[in-house]
Amino acid sequence: QVQLVESGGGLVSAGGSLRLSCAIFGTIFSNNSMGWFRQAPGKQRELVAVITNGRSINYADSVKGRFTIFRDHIKTTLTTLYLQMNSLSPEDTAVYYCAYSDSVDYWGQGTQVTVSS
Secondary structure (H helix, E strand, O other): OOEEEEEOOEEEEOOOOEEEEEEEEOOOOOOOOEEEEEEOOOOOOEEEEEEEOOOEEEEOOOOOOOEEEEEEEEEOOEEEEEEEEOOOOHHHOEEEEEEEEOOOEEEOOOEEEEEEO
């Protein structure tokens, strides 16, 4: 069974930085897709960044050059996925979710990121 637990959200001023972490517990396949999504109030959930096939990385246009996704395979049953967010703007305010895709999609509980102007 796979479980995802996010951390690292909070309140930050515009122009600031945050690093989100997602602990993925369980045995996973490194070539499966894993990534970050976000959902702002009144909007649909959208893709922020994703790692596919173990190495290909894609970003939403709105975060390119500001956000970086990377991961650390700590041990067989624990992988940590990160999202480094720089130059944050109020438009980045949302609940951020990490996700891992296997035969089913696994989601974390979400972490709130609020950027004040």
